[in-house]
Amino acid sequence: MFLIMKKLKRLARKEKRSTRNGATRRPNRRRDRDGNSSVRRRRHPKTELEAAIQRFVDLYDFAPIAYVSFDRAGRIEEANLVATELLGDPRDRLIGRPFAFYVGDLDLFLRHLLYCRTSQQQVETELELKPRKGERIPALLCSRPITSTTRNGALLYQTAIMDLTERKRAEQALRESSQRLQATYERAPIGIIESSPEGKYVGANEEFCRILGYPKEELLQRGIKNVTHKEDYSRDIKLHRQLVAGEIPFYEIEKRFVRKDGAVIWAQVLRSIVRDAEGTPLYTIGAVRDITEHKAAEEKLTWLAAYPRDNPDPVVEFDLETHAIYYANPAAFELFPDLQRLQLRHPFVVQVMQVAKPLLEGRTKAVHADIDVGKSCYAATAVRIPKTRRLRVYSSDISERKRAESALQESKRLLEVRVRERTHELAVANTELRNEIERRKGLEGEILAVSDREQQRLGQELHDGVCQHLTAVAFMARSVALRLKNHRVIDAADIDKIAQLVNQGATDMRNLSRALHRSDVDAPKLVGALQDLVDREIWRVPCRLEVKPSFQVEDDAVAAQLYRIAREAVINANKHAQAREIVVRLERSPGGMVLRVTDDGVGFSNGTELRQGLGFHIMNYRAQVMGGRLEIESPKRGGTRVSCYLPNKALQSRKKENADSGLPGKIANALAALI
Incomplete structure (x- = not known):
């Protein structure tokens, strides 16, 4: 298009020079029907087609995307303003220069050029551009074949150059975010398992595989039923179905797993569900903590009940009749110095009494609860001593574990927020890109419509006006020629009529020229x-x-x-x-x-x-x-x-x-x- 405009401007300058020298100047004085003389200014016609071409050139030059056109040898024939800025050279330096000078990987560009020669479809290639100044730029070349209107119909490849710098940065940030999420998932200190709504495992981290002793590929071929102890399966699957049905938001259960080597272990499972925007269940996610040692500790505490003084963990007994502390071992007094003074008003004792109600009512034999006292957290197990009105509580400090779990939950929440933000940004960018493409298609259609309409109008005006006058002149001229051939008298009125028709046709042509632009x-x-x-x-x-x-x-x-x-x-x-x-x-x-x-x-x-x-x-x-x-x-x-x-x-x-x-x-x- 740049070459077309240069040729049009050259023709315009030539016409002005010839007019200035008097070579093409015509008399601008004509007679009206009454014989009077009138002066009309001479005008230079400019067709709507030229205006349409100029508008198209403006769209090409000032498009926000870089455009170049190169021939079969890869030499640049056309380039818009954005392309000159991107490649770092002015247009006169780009035209005629091989595009390969601005490519970082020559093999990629040669392969792209080969595909352009052998394909009639759009060819796309990602490569690095090497501008004259500055760092290399990742870019996407989108080429399609066109026929040149300025080089005798030569084949060119019009190419849009998309700067992928921002997209590469976004992809890198997304990859880093995904890697952090994957690292958090894989390196978590507790087992994490993902299950389908039907109960089949679809994902697991390294800790969960280590707990059960299975390789990940083999574990994902199994489901909840295959690795759960048969005595605990019915209770677990019932809660899982309630979770999928939306009857409960999450559930927590202690159950036994069967390892690959046949060993039975105890684990604490906290499971929730992930749904899509319509509320359809996608998968459940569970946090699994091996509590085999915790269970062994409970049994040990039962054995140590006869010897509480030697127990390294706090042991406290409450007398339900006198509402006083019946016994506390040295570890309890060391951990809670004001226990003797506050008695049942101590925060630790108050919380234990609240969670021990099912135990006091005889609905269970033991109660497990996490008790918060100040900045510390304790895992407490309360049992009722048979044939007495006393309650014995065993506890252990789990503050570090709770802090680790809290940090893990916060990391997961932040990661989910970032993923949602990135997804929204990509959706907005895709919408804007589609709107921009549709707008450009509309502009191209309007340009073509203007050109077609003006061509049709010009043809109609020429056919209905000038062609009819010329036909009449030809008819009358043949009539005069026949009379001359037959040596007959020629009427002067016929000659005047021919001159009148010629003048009228010239007038129509001048009016049509003025109407163009x-x-x-x-x-x-x-x-x-x-x-x-x-x-x-x-x-x-x-x-x-x-x-x-x-x-x-x-x-x-x-x-x-x-x-x-x-x-x-x-x-x-x-x-x-x-x-x-x-x-x-x-x-x-x-x-x-x-x-x-x-x-x-x-x-x-x-x-x-x-x-x-x-x-x-x-x-x-x-x-x-x-x-x-x-x-x-x-x-x-x-x-x-x-x-x-x-x-x-x-x-x-x-x-x-x-x-x-x-x-x-x-x-x-x-x-x-x-x-």
Whole structure:
């Protein structure tokens, strides 16, 4: 596209030089029907196709993604602005240079180029770019074959270069987060097991495999039933089903496992469930702690009951009748110095009495509970001494274990929060990318529609106007030739008629050229350009202009946009309104200025379909560029009114921008025409 624009600009400069030298200047004076002479300015036609190409070039050049096109040998033929920034070289240095100079891995690029040659589909390759300055950049090349319009139909590969730096960083952060989660999972000091809702193991960490003595691959082939002691299975599976059904949020159980070597061990299992957003169970997760030694300690405590004095752990007996401490071994007094003074009011004793109610009521033989006293935590086991009213409590300090479990739970919670945040960010990024792709497809479609519509209109105008005049001239010329051949008298009126038809065809061609585009509209010439617009003979509906002689527009870009909006509205009214008259009105309003194009045609009942047309979108875009707004309405008396409102604030802003820019007048006009 860059080469196309260079060729168009070169032709334009050549035409200006030839006009300046007088080589192509034609008389601009012609006679009207009354014989009077009128002077009309010569105009340089600029087709809508050129404007569409310019808009496409702007989209290509200022796209937020780098684009390059290279030939079969890998030489760069086209590059947009983002590509020049990414590769670190100006466009004139990039064009004609092998793209391989900017690639870190030459083999990858050569393989990419080979795939481009042998495939008609889009080819994608990830590699590292080596810009002229700076560090290497991870990138994704997306190439597809196109036919060049400037190199005699040569095959090029248009390539989008996606900078993957941010994505690679996000992937690296996600990998590190996943690795931390996996390390926490695998190195946890307790066993962690994941089970399906049916009870089959689907995941396990190293500690759980060590507890049961199974390799992970073999353990995952088994389920809860295969490794649970048969006397404990029914109780465990019942709680598991209640958990899956949502009847309980979690459960804790002490049960026996059967190791691979046949040994029976005791374990404490705390199990919860993970569900999806709809509440469907995905899997259960359980924390398993080997309490075989704890159970052995309980049996040892039972044996040591006869010898409490030698017990290294606190042992306390309560007299339920006198509500006093009956006995406490030295370890208890060492651990709780104020036990003798506070008696049953001691925090440790108060909590034990609360959890021991089932034991006092005879519903169980022993009670296990974790008791918090200050910053310490104790695993307490309470038993009732047979044939007495005394309660004996054995305890051990488990503070370190509790702190480790709390830290593990907090790490798990933080990790889950981070995973949810990353998932949300990726979803938002994917949505934005899809929206951007759809918007670009829409812009490409509009550009093609503009080109097709203008080509069709040009063909129709040429066929209905100029071709008919030329056909009539040819017919009359053949008639005169036959008369000359037969030596018959030639009527001078026939020759005059031929000349009249030729002049009329030339007039139609000039009118058609003026209708294509007007590129010389600036602020002082706006009123004259609008008057020339409504006076054209090509309109089927009479047009007139209403504007005060003193009305002026100070900004050239605003004048150009107002003229194009008026021209589009007049064209639409001639095509669709079925009107008897079209009025173009330019006037001041309390808040600025307004351009109105009004017709007395059929109007419309619902503006939704009208606002979906390409013409409305073009006019609305031009109004927004100026800082104004566009309204289309159907008055009660009928017809259609197109109004472009431009506030004073927008006019002052554009005037200040032009003053600050410091650009010469011709350059400013060219930029305004591009908009």
